[in-house]
Amino acid sequence: MSHPPAAHDAGRSVPVSPATAWDHPEPLPVSSAPVPEYGSGSLADLLPTLAAGLGVPATAAAIPELTPADRNCVFLIDGLGWEQLRAHPHEAPFMTSLLDSSRGGTGRPITAGYPATTATSLASVGTGLPPGAHGLPGYTARNPETGELMNQLRWNPWTEPRAWQPYPTVFQLADAAGVHTAQVSSPTFEHTPLTKVALSGGTFLGRLSGEDRMDLAAEQLAAGDRSLVYTYYAEVDGKGHRFGVDSDPWRGQLMYVDRLVQRLAEQLPPRTALYITADHGMIDIPFDEQHRIDFDEDWELRAGVALLGGEGRARHVYAVPGAEADVLAVWREVLGEQFWVAGRDEAIAAGWFGPAIDERVYARIGDVVAAARDDVLIIASQREPKESAMVGNHGSMTAVEQLVPLLEVRT
Missing domain, CATH: 3.40.720.10 (Alkaline Phosphatase, subunit A)
Structure with a gap:
């Protein structure tokens, strides 16, 4: 069974252009993320x-x-x-x-x-x-x-x-x-x-x-x-x-x-x-604190988080039950100018994962989903030492x- 939120347009397909992700210095809404061309060019x-x-x-x-x-x-x-x-x-x-x-x-x-x-x-x-x-x-x-x-x-x-x-x-x-x-x-x-x-x-x-x-x-x-x-x-x-x-x-x-x-x-x-x-x-992401934000050293990003999933440029964030809204607010405040930060239902409604979500898949997606816009990573130096040391990275849109x-x- 699919899980299509009311706001989701199952036919939505937003073309990706090389300039889309880089030409906007101001924070953009979740709906502005360059969604993959599911159904026609993916x-x-x-x-x-x-x-x-x-x-x-x-x-x-x-x-x-x-x-x-x-x-x-x-x-x-x-x-x-x-x-x-x-x-x-x-x-x-x-x-x-x-x-x-x-x-x-x-x-x-x-x-x-x-x-x-x-x-x-x-x-x-x-x-x-x-x-x-x-x-x-x-x-x-x-x-x-x-x-x-x-x-x-x-x-x-x-x-x-x-x-x-x-x-x-x-x-x-x-x-x-x-x-x-x-x-x-x-x-x-x-x-x-x-x-x-x-x-x-x-x-x-x-x-x-x-x-x-x-x-x-x-x-x-x-x-x-x-x-x-x-x-x-x-x-x-x-x-x-x-x-x-x-x-x-x-x-x-x-x-x-x-x-x-x-x-x-x-x-x-x-x-x-x-x-x-x-x-x-x-x-490639430079090795400095400006470009590599360490989740394991950042108390704000860790607050209320039970599990950190995904990878540096495409994070799934699983909140402690009851803390979902607070975690979303903090991640959006801290990272909103560098990442598209969405709640689970927002990311689904925007079509990030396709035109519909199977019921069995719904809870696999993070309570918060963070996709990098800029040349930046959310590393986890203690939890993910090998991944955190990689020069080349990928994951986002x-x-x-x-x-x-x-x-x-x-x-």
């Missing part, structure tokens, strides 16, 4: 569109400009935002060529979804549903059944996967419809709960090297008259978190993955459409985090 719309073109029942073409193909491949590059790609044409010449309309390129940005983080985005990709439906609304979120914070990337503490995310994946629907379906990724991910609830269906094929994944993905595309293949690469994100976007290690990974994309593109069988996309972009590429190669 990650959740990609696989249903491809599956509909393959004749898979219970799917629909939400991105109508994508022409159907008999064979379809999605290559997801973790952490490669639209703005980062456009800023590095020399490191990514092949992908950059797919942006050049004079050379037949049709690349454009789509929106990741909120929050712009890996677990949420992969679930949106695989299920074809926005976060309010699939129910992975953040890096960490409260399990209403236990009261504990659950890390949805690492699936810790363990929770029954199908109870947490009960919907079939698009891969499962395609496999049931007779489409040759495969996921080609790291062997590490084969049996993870996140893979089970977000990316399972058909055959999982694990390969360690990027080159082996590209070669195998091409083979899998050719294995069926109708095929749907997914492949993935993680280290652009890993280097961004550790060293920062535009660091030498990050640029080295971008150069490498650009060669992988070209390797796959040059092996595509006939009647294939290859789509290159990502799960989120990334922004700014263009640098939210916009991801949708590049196409056809044969």
